[in-house]
Amino acid sequence: MKKQLLTLGILGMLLSFTDSVSAQDLVKQRITNANGGVSLVVFNDNSNLNESSVKTIFQDILKLRPTEELRLLKSEKDFTGKFTDAKYQLYQNNIKVEGGIYFMHYQNGKLISMNGEIFQDDKTSSTPVLSSNAAFQQAVKSVGAEKYMWEDAAYIAENTYKKPAGELVYMPVSQGADKYSLVLAYKFDIYAAQPLSRDYIFVDATEGRIIAVDPILKHAQKKQDNDENLPISVAPFAETSKNFPTLVLGTADTRYSGTKTIQTTMVTAVKYTLNDTTRGGGVRTYNLKKGTTLSAGVDFEDNDNNWTAAEFDNAAFDDAALDAHLGVENTYDYFFTTFGRNSYDGLGTLLRSYVHYSNAYENAGWTGSEMVYGDGASTFKPLTAFDVTAHELGHGVCSSSAALIYSRESGAMNEGLSDIWAAAAEFKYAPTKQTWLIGEDITKVSPFYLRSMSNPKSGLSPQPDTYHGINWKPATVEEGCAVPNSNSNDNCGVHYNSGVLNHWFYILSVGKAGTNDIGSIYNVTGITIAKAEKIVYRLETTYLTPSSNYKNARDFGIQAAKDLYGVGSPEAIATQDAFYAVGIGPKYLSIPDTTAPTAPTSLVATNTTGVQTKLTWNASTDTNGIDRYIIYKDGTETATVAGNITTTIIAGLSTNTTYNFYIKAVDPYDNFSVASNTVSITTLNTPAYCVASSSSTADERIKRVQFGTIDNPSTSLAGYEDFSYLTTDVTKESTYPITITPEWTTTIYNEAYVVFVDWNNDGDFLDEGETAFTKVGSKDNPAVGSITVPATYTYTGPVRMRVIMRFSTTPTTACGTIPYGQIEDYTLNVKDKILAASNVNNTSTAIYPNPVKDIINILSKVSGEFSYKIFNTAGQIVNNGTSADKKVNVQKLSVGTYIIELTDKTGNKMTNKFIKK
Structure with a gap:
């Protein structure tokens, strides 16, 4: 019977997606994360999708790879009895991906929505180098406690906690700008008895380093400096x-x-x-x-x-x-x-x-x-x-339930939810108390309460009442909080930034009118605590995932309100408007906003290399602001940037290829502007270089690279950064200083460096002299040295420079993945010594500038007229003529690499490669 039911389920699934109808066609609303991942999908009312459709939906919408699988953890009815919510866990290579959670939401057996977050990385290893026991020793060493709870036989006998064996997982490690890499790690629940602490500790299964700590033990207020020194004995x-x-x-x-x-x-x-x-x-x-x-x-x-x-x-x-x-x-x-x-x-x-x-x-x-x-x-x-x-x-x-990671925005929401339950429970069972104050009974000093949900800016611990408003604490690397730490930065503001969620719940419950810290004027009608608490409970228990942020809470919270009270209901409207009141997302409009933003203008492309280009434009305008810009490559969406950004690097292009780009602006209500002007670029004919990256930049990374005219404050968390659009001229046989400044988040480690330069431009870094600079592991800050441009290679023009900073060990190859550190690429423009000389003899001829935008100048002591021929990389003549004033106009040439042949009046010829930019 079970086999029959399964067959019918598959048949139903096939019927749902025949006649070119895919799950994509049945989507009414789709919300994506900044990294492009699908965070929420709402299906059409007539979709008729059910549980048998799930596997195909995962493939069609989430684009799961063959090595990835979402496994059902549980499926249960919610507290209303109207909904069934199925929770899935992501696995890759049969290994759990920490925090990779997806929900499927059903009403009367019909799939109505799905949400969550998955982390995908095709460069992961599935084989640990360290044993679980070796990793456990590293985790214990990092805590450094005198005693642990697994050593207390009496405690173990009365509790389910046991000495942790360690679970092999993939841990998402932030690479900045909403990018993650998956690191194979052992996860341990380390419960220390003396001094008291409890954390999930993640140990890199290859290098044995601690890559993440998620506190399990949570406090009612910011952790006090002496909390970690409390003695605890075993009895x-x-x-x-x-x-x-x-x-x-x-x-x-x-x-x-x-x-x-x-x-x-x-x-x-x-x-x-x-x-x-x-x-x-x-x-x-x-x-x-x-x-x-x-x-x-x-x-x-x-x-x-x-x-x-x-x-x-x-x-x-x-x-x-x-x-x-x-x-x-x-x-x-x-x-x-x-x-x-x-x-x-x-x-x-x-x-x-x-x-x-x-x-x-x-x-x-x-x-x-x-x-x-x-x-x-x-x-x-x-x-x-x-x-x-x-x-x-x-x-x-x-x-x-949500298991929100106790740091940054997810940790702030963890704290905010606890305050919400404190207020709601107190309102129901102790209504004579002050519902919207936290800690009013226990505080000895003025203002005699710890936090206020109605006025978060007051209290012993003033909080923000607006997202990124007054009192907001840095929660990301970009904001200034590199590594969460319970002692130094409150795990990136968990007890402070919780005020945003606290105030949202207060406004949703009782209503409020005013102007927030970012100038938004709001007027929200409250829906009562009795209704607001139900929205919060559904949000927390069936929508939020461990790494959810405030934007996710807003999107999922509105959907939870729609589930419970209906689309367009006063409760759903108030939920959206309360988030708007605290600075998250747009307000609800009774008459939909159908006015499109103005088009972006003056789109230009610069710094084009063989694989990327830089786009810059003038901002659009809209009454309700710009939510995002969508970049189109040859008519197809290729990238999205936030509405406050007007420049981006488009990477992953093919060499010697022409592309056309235009941009559209999108407002918070998904109204699209008309397209900007179109720009056309042709990438350079440069070699394709091997892939290189770092698994983790959490502890150390490159802060700055200085070489020639390159001075790049490279503060990204990405394991590899392509800065090849940044270039500097170098001359053969000349020596140039190089300075690489490291950045550490907490512990200062020994760092080793190597710089590779592809002097002959053959697409690798394997030839003589192409290991241009090395430095053994040290704590030098900055690391300094020099690079000499060899004269042994005949090639002139742009070449790739790769800078690698690696923990402890000097890299021996320019390719592959290093465990810790960072890798960056730049471009050097190699010139012959004679071309750069200031004193040109009677028979020498040079050209400048190079690269050139419009006019090539001929530098020569030979007087009279020059004739010229310009060849493309295929050897075809694309321009020719004569020049009496020692100038050649190349403005009409496409961007790319060319060779110019000059012939003076005596018949002497000179050829040189140049770049048209």
Whole structure:
């Protein structure tokens, strides 16, 4: 029967795509990432696609390669019961691609949309050099803890955490400008006990270096400088009596919420503990007594189940435990009653809280398995208020759903979601509290709250209320945050930039009118917390992927609102307008904007080489701004750049080939301008060079190259950068200094350098003298040396120069992939010594400039008229004539390489190659 059903499914799939109808034809809306990847697709209402169509859709729309596969992780109905969401994991070469997640969304069995992110790289290795154990030792060494949780037998016995074996994965490593390379790595969950930390650590399976760290342990506020130095020892869990445990309701005089009813356990006739087994796998609150050994936690006890202030409002702040217990119970109830979610992971997992963590600890945290709460000191009271407990448990929800990477924008949204759940849970179960303030119960100093969702620019930690607005912290390399670090830059602003999502939720819930930091005037009608929280929950649990950014959240959030409330509904409109209010995307228009932007003007092409050209144009205008420019090559879309950019390099061209380019502007509502003027270029007839790149530039890269007139601040994260459009003249037998400035993100490593020059222009760097400069590994900054242009080769004209910086080891070849460092290409224009001489003798003749745009000047002491012939690279005469003024007009020649033959009045001939630019 199963085989029959499968056959019918395939038949249905074939029927869906016959008669030249592909999945592409059934798309109503498509949104792409900056790197061209498909992030969201919405299908036509009449598409009739279903689960049997998935494999073909993946091939047709996502362009999966033969080595790639999306494997189903789970498929389940959402909290409304109207939708089924299937979650897929990307594999390449049968190895998981970290963060490569795609969702398929169904309503009544019909596929309505798909979204996610995949990372594709065809230069990956699938064979590790290091063993898992060797990589594990590197991961442990990088942490440098005194003790680890896998060494605590008592903790292991009570938890699912075990000593990590390491998982072989492909880890996407940023190469800047939304580009990634996949690095084969081992992934370890390293839970350190002394001092306390927990991170996913990724170790390069070839070189053994740490390439990424994703913190699992998350804090309620920016990590304090002394957090990492907290001691923690290893001891067994304290034994508790197992005599007749009975579940009962107790009365608790909490520290922050007054007298409340809590669920406890009666252990003996005169002993009650904060142990609730009525909610999922349980809610249990432990006393660490200012220690840091989680397994040493003991039960809080009361003899009559009336947990009074007289007993617990003491010097040790024991009443704070009552708030933690109540807060976790209420947060569990919030997720269960609102969304049907059983515990943070939906699996009913036991919720453990550890109160009185350490001495004067001014933070609270989610460790990935449990929650820890400090007693505060000068800034905070005990950190167990309701919004704090809900915030920490919210991290647990995120870790088991979207799993947003805890750095940059994804980390900021991770923090923002926790604040949203804190506000929503508090609104439902503690409505007399200040819903839109975070930490108002625990803050000792003015302004007496940690963060404000209604006014993010206020509070102890002022945040931005507008994307890239006031208080925005650098989140990318381009903005100034090269490597996320919990101590130095808050993992690139996760606790600061979360204010944008916080404020979006506030505006969506209650409404607001005003002008944001980028000048956008908005007026949003709120839809209530009850509706807004449902949009957020669907967004987090069925749309967001680990590396989602704010633009993704906007696109996916609007789609989630449309799912729940309908296209064009007030809720979907408010969702879009609230994002507009915080500076992300355009506002909703009741009358669609159909006015196209003005056309880009004055498109020109410069710096054309054999494989690339530089395009520059004047900006278009539009009432709602320019979202992007689309570049067309020979009538076909070839590239897209953001709307604030008016120049780009088009690479990947073929040599000695003519291309025509034009550009269109697109506004935020997908209105296209008419085309710009068309420019025609012919690439040079240069050799095709071998491919070279670096797997990772995260730790070190080339910051600047100086040679001749080239002075290039090359700050990109790409493993290979083609700067061959940058050129400088060099003369045979002359020596020129070269300066290569490295850039390190944290640790300063030994770097080795080599510069190859293809002096004979034969397309390789293998001939004598073509290894022009080497420098062994050192920490020199900058690296300096010199290059001498040899006289042994007869060729003159443009040649390729390749600059390689590699970690530790001097490269021996100009080709292939290095593990760490960066590779860049430039162009040198080689001239004969006589052509560059300032004193030309009576029989010598030279030409200048070279390259030339319009007029060639003849430099000679021979007077009188010259005749000339100009040949193309095929040997055909393309121009000829005479010159009485020692000038030759080549303005009408196409861009390319030519040979000119000059004959003076005495009959002497001189030939030279020149470049028409």
